[in-house]
Amino acid sequence: MADKSSAGPSAGFDEEFSRLFLEAGWQRPIKPAEALRRWEDFAEDCLAGFPWDVDDYNNDLTLRTRLAEILPALEAEGHGAARHLLEKMEAADSRAREVLTCESFPDFPEDRWWLRRTPAYASRKFCADFRETYGIEMNSRSLFDDDLDEMIRLNSTCLSIPEVLIHVRDEGLYVSARSGLLFRSFREAFPDVRRMRKLVSGWISGDVGDSELRSGFIQH
Incomplete structure (x- = not known):
């Protein structure tokens, strides 16, 4: 053949x-x-x-x-x-x-x-x-858990959730490597902000900018 x-x-x-x-x-x-x-x-x-x-x-x-x-x-x-x-x-x-x-x-x-x-x-x-x-x-043992703990720690030092997410992206943490990982880490680190998931998803995909992300959290 x-x-x-x-x-x-x-x-x-x-x-x-x-x-x-x-x-x-x-x-x-x-x-x-x-x-x-x-x-x-x-x-x-x-x-x-x-x-x-x-x-x-x-x-x-x-x-x-x-x-x-x-x-x-x-x-x-x-x-x-x-x-x-x-x-x-x-x-x-x-x-x-x-x-x-x-x-x-x-x-x-x-x-x-x-x-x-x-x-x-x-x-x-x-x-x-x-x-x-x-x-x-x-x-x-997981890099995902390491980043998740770091996100929670940063938020506990009065860094807002948007600033935590921007930090994770800018620093190139493991969870920023793929959009699904970043969104999952957001959901697990901040389970009480369900109403902001659509906004964060848009930010991760690039449809929402940093300033819109910040203002969206302030408004809510």
Whole structure:
């Protein structure tokens, strides 16, 4: 069979990839680049101390399982792009393996190591939720928690919430690396200001400026 990569960079690979994901039960179309980015983000999140929910964690594991099923099939069909994606995915695997070291679910096969193993450490909330769901303990250690504690500390020194958020962004703290992390840290650090979430979300996305953020909090 001819290598379909010779017909162009994708040669139907993206479409076939997305179709197989949908057939496997994925809820919406997903392209290879997005799937790879999500798994790379998962690996980096684990290294930093997983900051998301148990459902988010399980969704990422399901993504990795689907990749393990779909990419070899696409490669066998002659999609040369599948091998390139597998190589990049394996690089992210090596990062995730540094943290997923605890053999917590040995009933899964060895080649599904991401399902067998759990992180050696993670954020406080994730640890508590994982223990409640599965009865498995892990160490509480996370850059997310470090930044969360710093945000609360700064606010306790009379720095307003807008100034705390601007400080976090300007100083390049870990939670400022992605918009979802920054919004999550705001929600957890300041749970009593629900009415300001839309304003903060707009500021994070760039639709609201610093001055609007400040004035919005003053008005409320």
